[in-house]
Amino acid sequence: MTEHDALLRVVEDARRRLAARRAWWWGGRVALTGAGAALILVVVRAVIPVEIPPAIVAVGAVAAGLVAAAGVRLATRPSPLIAAQVLDRRFGLADRLATAVELLIGRHPQTALAAVAVDDAAAHAAALELRRTLPGGPDRTMAAAVLMAALAAALGGALGGLALPGTPAHEVVRTIKREGRRLERAAETIEERARAERARIARRTAPALQRLGEALQRERMERRDALARLEALGRQVEAERRNVRARREQLAGERPGRPELPSDLFQQRAAVDRALRQIRELTDRLATARTPEERAALMRQLALLAGGGEQGDVPARTREQAEAARQQMAGGDAAAARRTLQQSASELDDLRAMLADEEGLEQAQRDLRRSADQIAGGRASPEEAADELPQAGARPGPPAPGDRPPSEARGQEQAEPLPGPNQGTTPGEGAIEQKLGARTQRLQADREQTRIEGLRGEGRTITSELLGPGRAARVTAPARPAVAAARAEADRYLARLRVPPEYREIVRRYFEALAGAR
């Protein structure tokens, strides 16, 4: 290898290193910018609910930096001349390498000193240690970007769910906690109902719902995490519900595509209850039936039951068992018929419990979905928001029909309402009643406290519209002599302004004409 080859090799090495350094420089800037954005995101999330986690942004920033570095590395590379110039500048070689490269590639006319210049440059190039002085690896910016990204990810994890009071992010945190309380209460309700109705699976699910509610209240949780946990529990409950439904359909003896029971769970329970009552009644009557008439009546009842009952919603298995009992009775084996009916009652009891299970699980699903909706929307439902307020007497709820307004209620105790600075249409000018007259009279009816049993969404919603004439009432707004007042005001202005007398007279006549017209 000649000295000239060595020189070109050094320049080529410098090209590679410069390209790599530039690539890392750009990659570092991109990553640093992204990592900075991740750090900013950590702070912003304490104010505004942002769903993107800083860790993802941080990792994305480093990845984007690497991609940018790779792209720059592949797309750009300095020419040998530029590389030589850079080496000249960096190592103080007084443009030896650039001149020599130009001479070697024939860009410069050969002079008597050309060979000398190239030899001189080659000698200087041989002494260069590019590995140490021009490293081609990641620069400090990239390292700083990685550190910053790691810091952003760590801070994002440590400060996740932290929100400054009075900010939208804080509102989300409050919503999560409120929904946690609500889920806890819902879990208690489901458990109580499940215990009462011997719904074992629903009872098993309630603690999971309760634990989730407690976790939402206790842990500093972000919206995304809360939604994920709600979804996870929702999936679990859905799987349970599917199992219960499959077992229930099996127990009811339903064939696919030909359900005998109504699709609505509530109606199903009613049908099962009805069938259960009839089976029990028939079982009791079977024990006491002595006369042929009584037995014939029982046979008719069993035949009716085997045919689907009066409403045709008796489960298929029960129908079969009723038919079996009827045939046993017809064969004169009343004891066997009674055992069959007892067996049927027992199975219906199990079916009822499964329906309760399914209903409890559906309720849990509804609660979970609702909480997810509320948390995703970042706000609490009005009733839940009301739960946040002090419970006893601090603030009354919305007035019911027939309620008397608070001011009226006060009026019974105090003869004259005290005028306050915020009363009236204009502050300090009296109460609304004084300006607009008394309130329209309300219906004279006592308010009744009614508590409706049941769960939301269970009952039917009835909407009706009442049409009719409004009640005649006396106008209470005081009449004012508007034209006279306007004329007096015009007089005052005319007296103040410098208006020529002839025009003043025209104005006066105009207002007098108005007054006359009235």
Added chain:
Amino acid sequence: MTAARGEGQMDVETFRATFEAVRRQMQRVIVGHEALIDHTLMALLANGHVLLEGVPGLGKTLLVKTLAQCLDLRYARIQFTPDLMPADIIGTTVVLQDDAGRRYFEFQRGPIFSQIVLADEINRATPKTQSALLEAMQERQVSVSGAAHPLEEPFLVLATQNPIEMEGTYPLPEAQVDRFLFKLKVDVPTIGELVEIMERTAGPPQPPPEVVATGETIRAMQAFAREVPAAEHVKTYTARLVRATHPRDGEASSLARRYVRYGSSPRGAQALLVAGKVRALMEGRANVSVEDVAALALPALRHRVLLNFEGEAESVDPDDIIQSIVAELPPAPATATWTP
């Protein structure tokens, strides 16, 4: 590092050694003024001329005389006065009579026919006389009565002018100023230098400087310097530097934009590059660098920058303008992308 040139052998080391030897001999006589000596030698080796500016008594004449002694060159000093005529410089044709009584014309050579000419206080002569130097400086020949008389190489004109005493002077026209490769300022010596001057001149006479090079050597060195290669970006930098002295150029400094009426001519770029080559050899290099050009920007450009009225009114020093240009001009913009 040897390169054959002409009849003799010259290489970078010989060039440098000769330069050093001449400089050493001049420093034996001249106290201080290292930059002045270096630049004068560079101008000589770049085959240019020098305009020296300084108050009287700073050793300008001694510098020129010493240079001539060191190089064994013919030296002439012309004291420029208002009544000096062109013929006093160039020479004149006289009528002579031979032994046979026949008359004939003969050209009597003037002091310009020397190798080193000191045009002392050149601004005291009339423009007509000053212009007599024009052809000699540029064409290196003198034309009289239709006949061209070449001047012997090496030929160096060192003109002096007093920057303070301006009464009764004729400022050099721009065309003539542009013909000087360098304009050098002769500064007042420091205390140490003054003490040294006193010791050298108030004591026993010093031995004269030795002849360390000849005219032939200087010519070989001049030719050798022209062989120094200059990279493309160095030439581009030189051109950008010269362009930046013009107020409307995109790379002109703020000072140039404000105070310059007209910037350097292309002669400025030529001067920078040729002198840069000499400087490179002087430093033992076989190539010109951007640093060489930048280092010579002041002597090569300061007399080529014409100030506008505002600059004249505010007594702006062209050196400040040129320094600002050099400071603000990136040497190799193409590398900036690759050196983040």
